[in-house]
Amino acid sequence: MLALNLSDEQKVLRDMVRDFATKKLKPIASQIDETEMIPKEIISEICEFGLLGAAFPVEYGGSGFGECGYAIIAEEIARVCMSTATFIGAHVSIASNSIYVAGNEEQKLKYLTPLATGEKIGAFALTESQAGSDAFNVLTHAELDENTSEWILNGSKQWISNAPIADIFIVYARTKRGISTFIVEKDTKGFTVGPPEKKLGIRGSQTATLTFEDVRIPKENLLGAEGRGFLTAMKVLDTGRLGLGAACLGACKELLNMSVQYSKERKQFNESISSFQAIQFMLAEMQTLIYQVESIVYRTATLYDEGKMTTRHAAIVKLAASEALDKCADYAMQIYGGAGYSKEYPIERYYRDARINRIFEGTSEIQKIVIAHDLLKKGELK
Known part of the structure; x- marks a missing residue:
């Protein structure tokens, strides 16, 4: 971490993580990638350290570190394992945070507290086959049975992170008043989770399809007001994009560290390749990208904790950080050459893990649209 003014508590958190x-x-980390799962004992330790609740208030089982604290966690975990950072991000930033943002006191105590402590694992279910970048095009629907005071849920969700291991699902469905948000517990009758998807990268972060066939959930499991779900989703995704940016930052830093070390050790023409200007230029580009992204991430995290972050801020973080990671991974691969393309070194894993960040939680193209529209409407950021 560069010259950031961390508090003593934040420094302790950073060093611990x-x-x-x-x-x-x-x-x-390589085992997690190859087996396509994070060992249960690792998840247990993550919970014991309080990493799943660090961002939330103490009264809901958290540690009160806020978004700056969570950014520190995401950065440090992603330095070594993007799969694990993705697991934590899906649980904290979008699943648990949905309840924190939109839940009433009873829902927070019943669901957020066990999510914050890690007693329960969460998943966020918005995406569908026809509702990716077009997130409003949700076809999963829910109807209220007035006789039983239950919502009846039908439809399917796709690419849901943490689905195979989750206990609590935040599900977005269309109702009479628009898109609404629901809390669905695993093992509810009619609710099924498909097998883990086979993916290019972040393989240890398990992803699956959800199917709802006349799934009945209590009326009180409506999260927030009916018809306000899309607004909840967009607000939560802003936070998710900030956390994702911090994770990209951590991976960028580790790629730079590995590239510097390898360039000093690797000999060609009787010299370390670090002496070649072509290599130096790539290292300089990586360092510059990291400096830029770190400034953006922690400035925006501070704005979030002060209640001043906007959707444009979050989009800038997501765009800058994900694009920077892609470039850093490519530079690292080029510096390592053929060695980086083999499984002898972790570069190929970082390279594969990097690519998804320009796609999920809003593509780079969507972020550009968000930034430009807000800029043209409101002017430059103050």
């Missing part, structure tokens, strides 16, 4: 990531997570 970095120590855990280095000693426990880094040695098995």
Whole structure:
């Protein structure tokens, strides 16, 4: 981390997470990728450290570190394992945060508290086959049975992170008043989770399809007001994009560290390749991107904690960080050459893991649209 003014508590948090990531997570990061799952004991340790609740208030089982604290966690975990960072991000930033943003006190105590402590795992279910970038085109629907005071849910969801291991699902469905948000517990009759998808990268972050066939859920499991679900989703995704940006930052930093070390060790023409200007230029580009992204991420996290972050801020973070990671991964691969293309080094895993960040939680193209529309409407950021 560059010259950031971290508090003593934030420094302790950073050092604790970095120590855990280095000693426990880094040695098995390749195993997580190959087996396509995060070991239960690792998830248990993540919960014991309080990482799943660090961003939330103490009264709901959290630690009160806010978004700056969560950004530190995302950065340090993603340095060594983007799959694990994605698992944490899906649980914290979009699933748990949906309840924090839109839930009433009873829902927060019943659902957010066990999510914050890690007793329960969460998943966020918005995407459908026809509702990706066109997020408003949700076809999953819910009808209220007045006789039983239950919502009846039908439809399907696609590409849902954490689905195979989740206990609590935040589901977006169309009702008479528009898109609404529901809390659905696993093992509810008529609700099924498909097998984990086979993916190019972030393989340890399990993703699956959800199917709802006349799924009955209690009336009180409507999250927020009926018809306000799309607004909840957009607000929550802003936070998710900020956390994702912090994760991209962490991976960028590790790619730079590995590239510097390798360039000093690798000899060609009787010299370390670090002495070649072509290599130096790539390292300089990586360092510059990291400096830019770190400034954007932590400035925006501070704005969030002050209640000043806007959707445009979040879109800038997502765009800048995901594009930077793609470039850093490509530079690292070029510096390592053929060695980077093999599984002998972790570069190929970082390269594969990087690509999804320009797609999920809003593509780079969508972020550009959001930024430009808001800019033209409101002018430059103050």
